Every structure is written in C-alpha cells, then in structure tokens.
Amino acid sequence: MGDSQYSFSLTTFSPSGKLVQIEHALTAVGSGQTSLGIKASNGVVIATEKKLPSILVDETSVQKIQILTPNIGVVYSGMGPDSRVLVRKSRKQAEQYNLLYKEPIPVTQLVRETAAVMQEFTQSGGVRPFGVSLLVAGYDDKGPQLYQFFHFRHCICSAACLKNDDDVACRYTDDMELEDAIHTAILTLKEGFEGQISGKNIEIGVIEADRTVLTAAQIEDYLQEVE
Amino acid sequence: MVGKNCFAIASDRRLGVQLQTIATDFQRIFKIHDKLFLGLSGLGSDAQTLHQRLVFRHKLYQLREERDMKPETFASLVSAMLYEKRFGPYFVQPVIAGLGEDDKPFICTMDSIGAKELAKDFVVAGTASESLYGACESMFKPDMDHEELFETISQALVSSIDRDCLSGWGGHVYIVTPTEVTERILKGRMD
Numbered sequence: 153m154g155d156s157q158y159s160f161s162l163t164t165f166s167p168s169g170k171l172v173q174i175e176h177a178l179t180a181v182g183s184g185q186t187s188l189g190i191k192a193s194n195g196v197v198i199a200t201e202k203k204l205p206s207i208l209v210d211e212t213s214v215q216k217i218q219i220l221t222p223n224i225g226v227v228y229s230g231m232g233p234d235s236r237v238l239v240r241k242s243r244k245q246a247e248q249y250n251l252l253y254k255e256p257i258p259v260t261q262l263v264r265e266t267a268a269v270m271q272e273f274t275q276s277g278g279v280r281p282f283g284v285s286l287l288v289a290g291y292d293d294k295g296p297q298l299y300q301f302f303h304f305r306h307c308i309c310s311a312a313c314l315k316n317d318d319d320v321a322c323r324y325t326d327d328m329e330l331e332d333a334i335h336t337a338i339l340t341l342k343e344g345f346e347g348q349i350s351g352k353n354i355e356i357g358v359i360e361a362d363r364t365v366l367t368a369a370q371i372e373d374y375l376q377e378v379e
Numbered sequence: 380m381v382g383k384n385c386f387a388i389a390s391d392r393r394l395g396v397q398l399q400t401i402a403t404d405f406q407r408i409f410k411i412h413d414k415l416f417l418g419l420s421g422l423g424s425d426a427q428t429l430h431q432r433l434v435f436r437h438k439l440y441q442l443r444e445e446r447d448m449k450p451e452t453f454a455s456l457v458s459a460m461l462y463e464k465r466f467g468p469y470f471v472q473p474v475i476a477g478l479g480e481d482d483k484p485f486i487c488t489m490d491s492i493g494a495k496e497l498a499k500d501f502v503v504a505g506t507a508s509e510s511l512y513g514a515c516e517s518m519f520k521p522d523m524d525h526e527e528l529f530e531t532i533s534q535a536l537v538s539s540i541d542r543d544c545l546s547g548w549g550g551h552v553y554i555v556t557p558t559e560v561t562e563r564i565l566k567g568r569m570d
Contacts, residue, residue: 254455258444 162280173281174274180283181230186344187216189227189287191298192333195360196289198227198298199337201345202355217357221246224259224290225357231283238282242266259290263299270301291359330360334374380501380519380535382528386484388416388476389536389552391507392564394423395545403548403569411437412447413560414478416553417457420505421471421491429469433457450477450485454495461493468492472504482557507546510539525554529563537567 162173187200200216217227218239224246228235245265249257266288273279286301328336337356342349356374380387394405408418409430417433419426436456440448448456454475461469468491476486488502489495496502500519503511514535523531533552540546550565 252456252459253452255449255452261444264443 162274163277171274177281177283178285181285184228184230184284186341187227187229187287188337188340189289189298189300190328190333190337191289191296192328192330194296195291195330195333195358196296196298197330197333197337197356197358198225198287198289199341199354199356200227200229201341202353204353211352215355217355220262220288221250221256221290223256223292223359224262224288225359226286226288227355227357228284228286230285234282235284235286238266238269238284238286241269256292258292258294259288259297259299260294262290263288263301267301289357289359291361296359330358334358338374380515380528380532381484381486381499381521383522383524384478384482384484385525385528385554385556386476386478386486387525387528387532387552387554388418388474389532389550389565390418390420390505391536391540391546391548391550393546393548397545400548406551408551408553409434410560411453411477412441414482414555414557415448415450415453416476416555417453418474418476418504419471420474422469425469425471429460429471429473432460436460450475450479453477454485454487454489458489458493458495461489461491465492474502474504476555478555478557505546507539507543510542511535514539525556525561529554529561533563533565537565541568 162171164171166172185201185203187198189196189198198217202211202214202216204211204214216232217225218235219225220239220242226235226239226242228238242262242265246257246262249255249261266286270282274281288299288301290297290299334356338349338354341354347353388408390407392402392404392407393400394402405423407420407426408416410416411433417430419430433453433456437448437453457473457475461473470491472488472491474486474488476484479485486502487495487497488504500521501515503515505511518531518535520527520531529552533550536550536552540550547568547570549567549569552563552565554561554563
C-alpha cells in the first residue's frame with residue numbers, strides 16, 4: 153500500500169492525507185494500560201490500572217496520577233516517560249501563568265497550552281510524537297472539568313475511557329455525585345482487569361472544590377463497597 | 380477613590396514640558412473594560428505606550444479566556460510588566476481602579492517599577508500627590524454613594540491641582556457603578 157512508504161517520516165503526509173507516525177503513536181497508546189475519567193456534579197474522578205513489571209517493585213514509589221497544580225490532576229495511557237515530559241512542561245506553564253497574574257491557571261488555558269506542546273512535536277524536525285494520551289481533570293471557577301487529549305486535539309468530556317469507552321458510557325448519568333463516580337470508575341476498571349483488583353494495583357485521583365485527593369490505601373475501602 | 384459598590388477615578392488635563400503647556404485636554408485615564416479603568420501619570424509618551432501594550436495584552440486575554448480580566452489580575456500584570464523594565468523603567472505611576480467579583484471596588488497604585496500598593500479608601504499619583512494625600516485624607520468618608528463620591532473626589536482634585544503649578548486646566552472625573560459609567564469634565568483655575 154502506498155501508505156507504508158510514508159510511514160517513516162513524521163513530517164510527510166501520506167497520499168491518503170494521514171500522518172502515519174501519529175497513527176502509530178495512537179497504537180502505542182492503545183496497547184497501554186487502561187485509564188479513565190468521570191466528571192461528576194461536584195468533582196472529577198480519574199483512575200488507572202497500575203500493573204508493575206514485577207512483584208518486587210514497591211508500588212508506592214510508582215505514581216501514574218500526577219498533580220499539575222493544586223486543583224488540576226492528570227493521568228495517562230501509553231508511554232510513561234513521555235507523560236513525565238508533558239507533566240513537567242505543563243507544571244512550568246501553570247507556574248508561569250501564576251507568576252504573571254498571581255492567579256491559579258484556569259483548566260482550559262493549561263489544557264490549551266499542553267495541547268500546543270504536543271502539536272509542536274508533530275510538526276518539527278527530528279522529533280517524534282508523544283506516545284501518550286492524557287486525561288486532565290481540574291476544578292476552577294467554571295466547576296469540575298475533564299479533558300481528553302488525542303495528541304494535539306483536546307476535547308472536553310464527561311466520561312472517557314482510554315481503552316473501552318462503552319463500559320463507562322453505559323454506566324454514566326449526567327447528575328452523578330462524586331461517590332457514585334468513584335464506584336463507577338472502579339467497576340469499569342474491574343471489567344478489563346486481568347487478575348485480582350486491589351488497592352495496590354490501581355490508582356485513583358479525586359478532584360473536588362477545595363482539594364485534590366490521591367487516595368491510596370483508601371482505595372481498599374472503596375473496593376470493599378463495590379464488592 | 381472607593382465608594383459603596385462604586386469607585387471614582389479622576390485626573391487633571393494638562394500636558395506640559397516643565398513650564399510650557401503643550402495641551403489642555405490630555406487624556407490620562409483609560410478604559411480597559413467596562414469595569415476597569417487605568418490612570419497613568421508621569422511621562423506622556425510612556426503613559427501612551429504602556430496603555431497600548433496593556434490593551435494589547437488584555438485583548439489577547441479576552442480572546443483566550445473568553446472573559447474580562449479581574450482588576451486584581453490586571454494589577455499583577457501591570458506590576459510584572461513594569462518590573463520587566465527594572466533597569467530602564469517606564470516613567471509612569473499607574474492608578475488602577477475597577478469593580479471585581481461581586482462588584483466589589485478595587486483600587487491600587489504602583490511606583491514606576493511595579494511595587495503595588497493596595498488601599499481600601501483612596502490612592503493618588505502625580506506631581507500634586509502630596510496635596511492630594513492631604514485633601515483626600517480630610518475629605519474621604521467610607522461608603523459614599525456615587526453622587527457624594529463625585530463631589531468629594533472633585534473637591535479633592537480641584538483643590539490640590541490649583542495649588543500645583545504643573546497640574547491644571549480642569550479635571551476629568553469618571554464615576555463607575557455596576558450599571559453605568561459617568562464621565563464629567565470639571566472647570567477649575569484654567570492655568
């Protein structure tokens with residue numbers, strides 16, 4: 153097929169109008185671990201599987217959900233190292249905004265700037281696109297918000313699952329409360345989970361009006377409730 | 380000057396180079412948006428340039444964030460911009476006045492390199508600032524409504540300007556309430 157001849161250079165379009173490298177990057181995301189986010193009426197939940205390479209790894213030292221500002225958190229699917237680079241850049245942009253305006257950055261602005269960074273890497277020379285898809289959850293004046301990144305495209309969403317959208321969609325209701333959202337998130341993760349789900353191999357982040365909570369051992373309690 | 384759910388900002392109208400008067404209708408107070416006004420005293424060309432740059436930044440902010448800047452945010456922006464030129468400053472002293480969240484009045488002033496000074500009652504700047512401090516201090520009362528505020532700020536302005544040889548040719552007063560903006564020209568000693 154004509155496409156494969158164009159699949160090695162990022163900055164060349166294929167005859168069918170695609171940038172094949174980006175498609176490959178999305179495949180890298182697709183083969184990553186599941187992560188999902190749900191926007192509730194009073195907060196946002198993001199959650200992810202945390203499969204460690206070996207049982208000898210201390211799971212508390214691995215953090216897939218990261219905080220960008222005190223009221224914005226992010227989770228990824230795909231290549232961990234790539235996401236760390238994006239987290240660093242986003243944190244810096246958020247702080248620069250704060251330095252200039254002495255105000256916390258609105259979620260939309262941070263998302264826009266991070267998306268611009270991701271786009272740069274699809275149009276420059278000598279670089280490759282990020283092999284991650286991000287879910288950014290935040291709370292600001294406009295209330296709780298959830299954004300999903302398809303590379304440089306970002307769209308606001310109420311619930312998103314980076315692997316199987318249908319599971320989340322069928323359980324989602326518009327006026328969900330935060331507690332229900334957490335339970336839904338755990339149930340959805342359970343669906344695709346291989347092996348026994350426990351507080352040690354999933355990570356959940358909760359963003360509410362006045363704080364960001366990264367529950368760790370508290371996950372066990374929620375798991376009990378779900379059972 | 381701050382009133383009850385309103386504020387007033389006023390300036391004189393003289394533009395001069397030491398003793399020579401160049402203009403008697405110089406605009407020193409600029410509107411950034413309906414609830415935010417900026418007064419710039421000091422060097423005329425720096426005042427105009429800084430105003431243009433701030434309007435530029437504000438317009439971009441409006442396009443990106445789809446809302447007007449809050450006065451506190453704007454003050455931080457002005458302060459940052461002035462400090463950028465720390466070793467070659469703009470020779471201006473800004474006075475910022477606006478209605479913030481819930482239409483709460485906000486005023487502040489800065490020196491020419493961006494040291495913010497917030498106040499709850501009044502702020503002054505310019506060649507007649509010492510007179511203005513005295514006049515405002517004695518005439519100010521908290522929680523004035525917009526009519527009374529207009530009288531007070533006009534009296535304070537005119538009495539201070541008349542005593543200062545580098546200020547004069549009348550005054551320009553803006554009274555801003557959550558619903559409307561009133562602009563009035565004062566006649567003082569026309570010299």
